[in-house]
Amino acid sequence: MLSLNNITKISTLPTTNLQILRWRRKPRWVPVAKSKMFRVPQRPVISEDEAMEIKRLFNNYRTQMKSIRRYMVEKTMASFARTADPKDIQRIQDEDFARCSKINDEWNASVQVDRVKFFKDTFENYINSAKESLRKHEELNQLQLEEAEKLVAEQKEAAKTFITEANIDEAIERALANPVDYNFAIDLDGNK
Numbered sequence: 001m002l003s004l005n006n007i008t009k010i011s012t013l014p015t016t017n018l019q020i021l022r023w024r025r026k027p028r029w030v031p032v033a034k035s036k037m038f039r040v041p042q043r044p045v046i047s048e049d050e051a052m053e054i055k056r057l058f059n060n061y062r063t064q065m066k067s068i069r070r071y072m073v074e075k076t077m078a079s080f081a082r083t084a085d086p087k088d089i090q091r092i093q094d095e096d097f098a099r100c101s102k103i104n105d106e107w108n109a110s111v112q113v114d115r116v117k118f119f120k121d122t123f124e125n126y127i128n129s130a131k132e133s134l135r136k137h138e139e140l141n142q143l144q145l146e147e148a149e150k151l152v153a154e155q156k157e158a159a160k161t162f163i164t165e166a167n168i169d170e171a172i173e174r175a176l177a178n179p180v181d182y183n184f185a186i187d188l189d190g191n192k
Contacts, residue, residue, distance in 0.1 A: 046054075163171045184192045 186192060
C-alpha cells in the first residue's frame with residue numbers, strides 16, 4: 001500500500017533515468033488490429049449552419065477563381081486579336097524564328113570553339129602521354145640492353161677459365177697435382 005511517506009520517496013527520485021517513449025503511427029504493412037477489424041467509424045456530424053457556411057465559402061472561392069481565369073483568357077485573346085492579320089502573324093513568327101536562329105547560331109559557334117579547344121587539348125594530351133610512354137619504353141629497353149651487355153661481358157670474362165678440349169689435359173694435371181680434401185676440421189680461429 002502507498003502511504004504518504006512512500007509517495008514523498010517516489011517523488012524525490014532522480015528523473016534522469018526516465019525515458020520518454022514517443023509513439024508513431026502504425027506502419028502501412030501492419031494489418032488492422034483484431035479488435036478494430038469490423039468497426040465502422042461514424043461520420044462527423046456537421047451542423048446545418050456550418051455546412052451552409054462552408055458551402056457559401058466554397059462557392060465564393062469558385063466564383064473568384066472562375067473570374068480570374070476568365071480575365072486571363074480575355075487578356076491573352078485580346079493580345080492575339082490585335083494581330084489578327086495573317087500576314088502580321090507570319091511576319092511576327094518569321095522575326096521570332098530569325099531571332100531564335102541567330103541566338104542558336106551564336107551559341108553553336110561558341111560551343112564549337114569550346115569543343116575544338118577541348119579536342120585539341122585532349123589530342124595534345126594523348127600525344128604527350130604517348131611520347132612519354134615511348135620515351136619510358138626506350139629508356140627501359142636501353143637499361144635492359146646495358147644489363148644484357150654487362151652480363152655478356154661477365155660471361156666472356158668467365159669463359160676464359162672454362163675447360164675446353166684444348167686445355168683439358170692441363171686441367172686434369174692441375175687437379176691431380178693439387179688434390180683437395182674436404183674432410184677436415186676447423187678450430188675457433190679458422191685453421192685446419
